[in-house]
Amino acid sequence: MADIDYLLKKQSFIELDARQRAKSLLDATSQKELLDPFARVMSPWLIKQNIVPQADDGVVVIKGTLEGRPAVVISIEGVFQGGSLGEVGGAKIAGALELAVEDNRNHIPTVAILLLETGGVRLQEANLGLAAIAEIQAAIVALRQYQPVIGVVAGSVGCFGGMSIAAGLCSYLIMTQEGRLGLNGPQVIEQEAGLQEYNAKDRPFIWSICGGEQRFKTGLIDAYIDDNREQIKAQIIEFIQQGSPQRPRCMQAEHYLEKLQHLDTTQQISPAEVQALYQGEKA
Amino acid sequence: MNMDVNAIKQATRGKVWFDRLTQNFERIESGIESLQIAEGKINNQIVRVFCITADTQNRFPRARNGEVGLLEGWGLAHAVNQMIEQDQDASKKRGILCLVDVPSQAYGRREESLGIHQALAAAVDSYARARLAGHAVVSLLVGKSMSGAFLAHGYQANRILALKDSGVMVHAMGKESAARVTLRTVEELEHLAQRIPPMAYDIESYASLGLLSGLIEVESAEDPTQHDLESVTQSIAGAFEDIQQQGRCDLSHRLQAQNRQASLRVRELMKAQWS
Numbered sequence: 001m002a003d004i005d006y007l008l009k010k011q012s013f014i015e016l017d018a019r020q021r022a023k024s025l026l027d028a029t030s031q032k033e034l035l036d037p038f039a040r041v042m043s044p045w046l047i048k049q050n051i052v053p054q055a056d057d058g059v060v061v062i063k064g065t066l067e068g069r070p071a072v073v074i075s076i077e078g079v080f081q082g083g084s085l086g087e088v089g090g091a092k093i094a095g096a097l098e099l100a101v102e103d104n105r106n107h108i109p110t111v112a113i114l115l116l117e118t119g120g121v122r123l124q125e126a127n128l129g130l131a132a133i134a135e136i137q138a139a140i141v142a143l144r145q146y147q148p149v150i151g152v153v154a155g156s157v158g159c160f161g162g163m164s165i166a167a168g169l170c171s172y173l174i175m176t177q178e179g180r181l182g183l184n185g186p187q188v189i190e191q192e193a194g195l196q197e198y199n200a201k202d203r204p205f206i207w208s209i210c211g212g213e214q215r216f217k218t219g220l221i222d223a224y225i226d227d228n229r230e231q232i233k234a235q236i237i238e239f240i241q242q243g244s245p246q247r248p249r250c251m252q253a254e255h256y257l258e259k260l261q262h263l264d265t266t267q268q269i270s271p272a273e274v275q276a277l278y279q280g281e282k283a
Numbered sequence: 284m285n286m287d288v289n290a291i292k293q294a295t296r297g298k299v300w301f302d303r304l305t306q307n308f309e310r311i312e313s314g315i316e317s318l319q320i321a322e323g324k325i326n327n328q329i330v331r332v333f334c335i336t337a338d339t340q341n342r343f344p345r346a347r348n349g350e351v352g353l354l355e356g357w358g359l360a361h362a363v364n365q366m367i368e369q370d371q372d373a374s375k376k377r378g379i380l381c382l383v384d385v386p387s388q389a390y391g392r393r394e395e396s397l398g399i400h401q402a403l404a405a406a407v408d409s410y411a412r413a414r415l416a417g418h419a420v421v422s423l424l425v426g427k428s429m430s431g432a433f434l435a436h437g438y439q440a441n442r443i444l445a446l447k448d449s450g451v452m453v454h455a456m457g458k459e460s461a462a463r464v465t466l467r468t469v470e471e472l473e474h475l476a477q478r479i480p481p482m483a484y485d486i487e488s489y490a491s492l493g494l495l496s497g498l499i500e501v502e503s504a505e506d507p508t509q510h511d512l513e514s515v516t517q518s519i520a521g522a523f524e525d526i527q528q529q530g531r532c533d534l535s536h537r538l539q540a541q542n543r544q545a546s547l548r549v550r551e552l553m554k555a556q557w558s
Contacts, residue, residue, distance in 0.1 A: 035556065039552065045481065048478070088545050088549055094550075096553060099554060121456070123482075124479075126454055127453055127454060127455065127488075127494075128481040128492060128543065128546070129481075130433070130438075131438075131494050131537065134438035134534070137407050137411065141415070142533075161431065162430070162434050164400035165403045165431060166404075167400065168403070169408055183395065184390050184394075184431075187464060188456070188460045197345075215398075248408075250408040251364070251405070253364060256357045260357065261354075263397075265393060268396075271396065
C-alpha cells in the first residue's frame with residue numbers, strides 16, 4: 001500500500017496557501033491576479049471591530065489559461081478568519097464569476113474553478129457576507145448555463161455554511177480525505193441541537209459524516225482523490241473536457257425525494273446506511 | 284439559554300400570511316406538509332406562492348418548527364422546477380412569490396449525514412433558474428429570514444420586500460451561536476451590532492444595506508388587518524410590475540447602498556483589470 005517512492009515525490013496541494021494553490025493550476029505564463037494584495041482593498045468592517053484585516057481579504061482571484069483555455073481560479077484562504085466571507089472577499093468571488101458569465105455571453109468560453117476552504121459567512125460582517133453568498137450562488141447558476149463550474153474542497157477547514165450550498169451548485173465537486181463538506185459547522189450543530197445530536201470534538205465522527213471519503217461514497221461529490229497537485233489538476237481538466245453534466249446533482253430533486261420519503265427517520269442513520277440509501281446498487 | 288432570535292418557537296407568521304394572501308387562490312399539493320403552495324392572480328399577474336411552514340409531525344425531528352430541512356429543500360426545488368418546465372414555451376411566465384418566515388435551516392445529524400447542503404442548493408438552483416428563465420420572483424419577509432434557510436428560500440428573488448416590524452429579522456446565525464463562533468459574549472455581540480449595520484438583526488439596519496426593494500408598514504405583522512393585506516398586495520403587485528418594466532433578470536440592483544459601497548467598488552476594479 002505505502003509506495004515510499006510515490007509519497008516522497010508527490011507534491012501536496014493542501015500544504016499550499018490559497019495563492020499558490022490557484023497558481024499551481026493555471027498555465028504558468030498566463031497568470032494575472034486580480035485585486036491582488038497591493039490593491040489593498042480590505043474589509044471596511046473588521047477594522048471597526050479591532051480585528052486586523054488582510055490586504056486581499058482572504059480571497060485570491062487569478063485569471064489565466066488552463067491548458068490554453070480561458071479560466072479563472074478563485075481560491076479562499078482558510079487561514080485568514082477561517083476562510084470566512086465578508087463583503088470584500090465575497091464581492092471578489094461574485095464579481096469574478098459575473099465577469100466569467102459576461103465573457104461567455106461574448107463567446108469567450110471562460111471556465112471557473114473554486115477552491116473552497118471556508119466556514120461560510122464571516123459573522124463580523126454577517127448580513128453583507130450572506131448577501132454576497134446569495135450573489136455568488138446566482139452567478140454559479142448563471143455560469144453553469146455555459147460552462148461546467150468546478151469546486152475543490154481539499155483542506156481541513158472544509159466548506160460549510162452558505163458556501164456549502166454554493167458547492168452544491170457546482171457541476172463537479174472534488175474532495176480529498178482531509179476535506180469536509182456540510183451545511184452546518186459541527187460547533188453550531190452542537191450549540192443548537194446538543195451534544196447528543198452532534199459532538200463537535202469527536203473528529204472521527206465528524207469525518208464519518210461529512211469527510212471527503214463519505215461524501216464520495218454517498219454520491220454527493222464526483223471525485224475523491226489524493227492530496228496531490230498533479231492529480232487534482234488532472235481531475236479538473238478531465239471534468240472541463242467532459243463538459244456540463246446532463247443533470248447536475250442540484251437538479252435531481254425527484255431522485256433524492258424518493259429516497260428520503262421512504263426512509264425511517266425515527267433513529268439516527270449511520271454513514272453506511274446513507275451510502276446504501278443513496279448509492280444502492282453501487283455501494 | 285436562547286435569545287429571542289433563536290428561541291425554540293414555531294414559525295407561525297408565514298402560515299398566517301400565506302392563508303390570508305391566498306384566500307381565493309387554488310391550493311397546489313406539494314406532497315410535503317411543511318411546503319405550502321397556492322396559485323392565483325395578483326392584479327394581472329398569475330402568481331404561484333411558496334411558503335415553508337411548521338409541521339409538528341415532520342418526519343425529520345430537527346425540522347419541526349418551520350426550518351428548511353432536507354424535504355423542504357428538495358421539495359421546493361421539485362415544485363419550482365416543475366413550474367419552469369410547464370412555462371418553458373409560455374409567452375408570459377407565471378410569477379413566483381416566496382413568503383419568508385424561516386427561523387433557520389435544520390441543524391441535525393440526520394440532515395448533515397444526508398447532505399442538507401445539497402437539498403438547499405437544489406432550492407437555490409431552482410429559484411435562480413426560474414429568475415433566469417424569465418419568471419419574476421418576489422420575496423416577502425414576514426418573519427425570521429435566517430441564514431441558509433433564507434438563501435434557499437427567498438434570497439434569489441428579483442425583488443425582496445419586508446414588513447417593517449421588529450419580528451422581521453435577517454441574519455447569518457442565531458445570537459448564541461454567533462457569539463460562540465466569534466469568541467464573544469452575546470452582550471458584546473449586541474453592542475457591536477449597534478454600530479456595525481451588517482451585524483444587526485433588525486430589519487431597518489438590514490434595509491440600510493440596499494438589499495430590500497421596499498419596507499412595508501403594517502398595523503399587525505402577527506395578525507394582519509384588511510388594510511395590511513391590501514397594502515401588502517399592492518406592494519407585491521408593484522414589485523412584479525417593476526420587474527417587468529426593468530426587464531433584467533440579474534441581481535445588480537442590490538449594489539447601490541452607502542453601507543455596501545465596497546461590494547460595488549470591488550466589482551468595478553475587477554472589471555477594469557479583467558481583460
